[in-house]
Every structure is written in C-alpha cells, then in structure tokens.
Amino acid sequence: EAGVAQSPRYKIIEKRQSVAFWCNPISGHATLYWYQQILGQGPKLLIQFQNNGVVDDSQLPKDRFSAERLKGVDSTLKIQPAKLEDSAVYLCASSSFMGVQNIQYFGAGTRLSVL
Amino acid sequence: ELKVEQNPLFLSMQEGKNYTIYCNYSTTSDRLYWYRQDPGKSLESLFVLLSNGAVKQEGRLMASLDTKARLSTLHITAAVHDLSATYFCAVDMVGNQFYFGTGTSLTVIP
Numbered sequence: 751e752a753g754v755a756q757s758p759r760y761k762i763i764e765k766r767q768s769v770a771f772w773c774n775p776i777s778g779h780a781t782l783y784w785y786q787q788i789l790g791q792g793p794k795l796l797i798q799f800q801n802n803g804v805v806d807d808s809q810l811p812k813d814r815f816s817a818e819r820l821k822g823v824d825s826t827l828k829i830q831p832a833k834l835e836d837s838a839v840y841l842c843a844s845s846s847f848m849g850v851q852n853i854q855y856f857g858a859g860t861r862l863s864v865l
Numbered sequence: 866e867l868k869v870e871q872n873p874l875f876l877s878m879q880e881g882k883n884y885t886i887y888c889n890y891s892t893t894s895d896r897l898y899w900y901r902q903d904p905g906k907s908l909e910s911l912f913v914l915l916s917n918g919a920v921k922q923e924g925r926l927m928a929s930l931d932t933k934a935r936l937s938t939l940h941i942t943a944a945v946h947d948l949s950a951t952y953f954c955a956v957d958m959v960g961n962q963f964y965f966g967t968g969t970s971l972t973v974i975p
Contacts, residue, residue, distance in 0.1 A: 792953050792965035806962050841907065851915065852957055853898070856907040
C-alpha cells in the first residue's frame with residue numbers, strides 16, 4: 751500500500767514570496783490533515799478535511815494560508831505571502847476512521863525555509 | 866483550548882535502564898495515540914489507547930492510559946540505542962482533531 755506522498759521535500763523562499771505544497775493521501779482515506787511542525791515542537795493542526803469539505807480550520811492563519819482538496823483526494827496548501835515565522839516542516843496526514851480507532855498516517859513532510 | 870504536555874522534554878538514559886515518559890492533557894478524551902519521530906523523518910504510529918485502563922506493549926515499550934487522571938505513560942524497559950528518537954503523544958478530540966504534545970527527545974547512551 752502506497753503511503754502519503756508530499757512534494758516538494760524542501761523549499762527555500764524569500765519572505766513575501768508565495769509557496770505551495772502538494773499532498774496525495776493513502777487511497778480510500780477520507781480524512782486529510784495539514785500540520786505545521788516548528789523545529790523542536792509537536793505538530794500543530796492547520797486544517798482538516800473530510801472528503802472535500804473542511805472540518806476544522808480554526809488554527810489556519812487565513813490571511814496568508816489557504817488550502818483546498820478538490821474532488822476529495824489530493825490537497826494543496828498555499829502560503830501567500832510568506833513570513834519568516836512560517837519556516838517549519840509541513841506535514842500531511844490521512845486517516846480512515848475504523849470504528850473508534852483513527853490512526854493517522856503521515857507523509858515525509860515539506861521543509862520550508864523562509865529567508 | 867486543549868493543552869497536551871509531556872515530560873520530560875529531553876531524556877538521556879543509559880542502555881539497559883528503565884524510564885517513563887508522561888503525557889498530561891487538559892480536557893476529557895478517551896483516545897490517545899503515541900508516535901515516534903526519527904530525526905528528519907516523519908511520524909510513525911506506535912500505540913493506540915482507546916479506553917480508561919488500556920495498556921499496550923510492543924517490545925521494550927509499554928503505553929497506558931488513565932482517562933480519569935488525564936494521563937498517559939510510555940514506559941521504556943531496558944533501553945537500547947535503537948529507541949533514540951522523539952516521542953509524541955496525541956489526544957484525539959471530538960471530530961477526530963488531533964492535538965500533539967510537546968514531544969520527548971530520547972537519547973540512549975551506550
């Protein structure tokens with residue numbers, strides 16, 4: 751079974767530039783998550799999709815971040831314009847809720863450096 | 866806002882020793898997960914704890930959950946170098962929203 755795919759793996763941009771990340775979840779997984787992981791911290795949930803609808807985006811800085819999941823499969827996360835404090839690893843995860851168990855499977859992440 | 870705290874944040878232990886990592890959370894939940902993260906890698910699921918009193922064991926790691934105390938523990942028995950990693954607990958709230966702990970960076974010294 752293929753895992754969660756993310757691209758690019760690394761991205762370096764200057765502040766005020768735009769950047770986009772792509773995620774392809776595990777086939778059949780209805781729920782998709784985007785997390786921001788700052789160095790030395792735990793992942794912080796940015797947005798959660800159920801199929802192509804948003805379940806929770808309360809921690810997404812909506813003035814600069816946007817995300818979509820067209821057709822309920824792939825997803826993109828965009829930052830426009832980027833700030834220095836956006837430097838982090840952006841993790842995508844997907845899950846298929848099995849009864850009461852909700853194991854999330856994570857991609858390798860995109861490491862963003864904003865200069 | 867839900868808070869998930871782990872301690873210690875950093876743990877250096879000798880091979881063969883035992884130790885426990887603690888995960889406290891601030892609101893009611895009966896679903897808790899433990900993940901492992903190796904440097905530069907993504908997160909790997911270790912344990913799923915779904916009810917009060919749940920205990921899971923895999924090799925030298927054992928996890929438990931006390932929902933009344935809002936506490937989970939990850940116990941390491943006879944540590945080996947391969948266990949060096951960062952360990953995260955995550956609380957699963959209504960709507961399947963995960964809140965991760967601060968992480969515990971474990972280094973096992975030969």
